[in-house]
Amino acid sequence: MFVKTYGKPYMQNSEVFENLFAELKRYYTGGNVNLEEMLNDFWSRLLERMFTLLNSQYVITEDYLECISKYTDQLKPFGDGPRKLKAQVTRAFIAARTFVQGLSVGREVAQRVSKEVWSLRQLVQVSSSPACIRALTKMLYCPFCQGIPAVKPCKNYCLNVVKGCLANQADLDPEWNLYIGKSFE
DSSP states (O other), X not given: OHHHHHOHHHHHTHHHHHHHHHHHXXXXXXXXXXXXHHHHHHHHHHHHHHHHHHTTTSOOOHHHXXXXXXXXXXXXXTTTHHHHHHHHHHHHHHHHHHHHHHHHHHHHHHHHHHHSOOSHHHHHHHXXXXXXXXXXXXXXXXXXXXXXXXXXXXXXXXXXXXXXXXXXXXXXXXXXXXXXXXXXX
């Protein structure tokens, strides 16, 4: 968009924008970036570049550019644009950072959960304590022994047996609840 709109002047000064985009990416991926300072630096660098380009017939020293940057708030060379853009970018990137962090935590939780075995058949292999095997056997096969194989265990009974067998995996619970809590805030 910038290349099409501003052409060669943009291409010759694109590192100002590339640095901005790199810092924004570093922010939303969890880097230690102060959005307000970063945006203020961007506008200062942009002002210095624009001033130099618009006054190319003069030799402009670094001291002069620094002086101009100090008076940016009074001069307002970009009007109200920096303030408005700062507010919009801050809101958007705080949301983006939260979203990206949520995805990262979700990926970690999903990877950890995928390592756990959740089917009843494999549960016996994972949690082979005698109490778990006895409870699973009773839950799954008692109706067969009594001649009523169509009867399935009730939901609460099944949940209690599975909770007992998965007691060793209970450390996932706080992590999962924290993730779910962050995801729906």
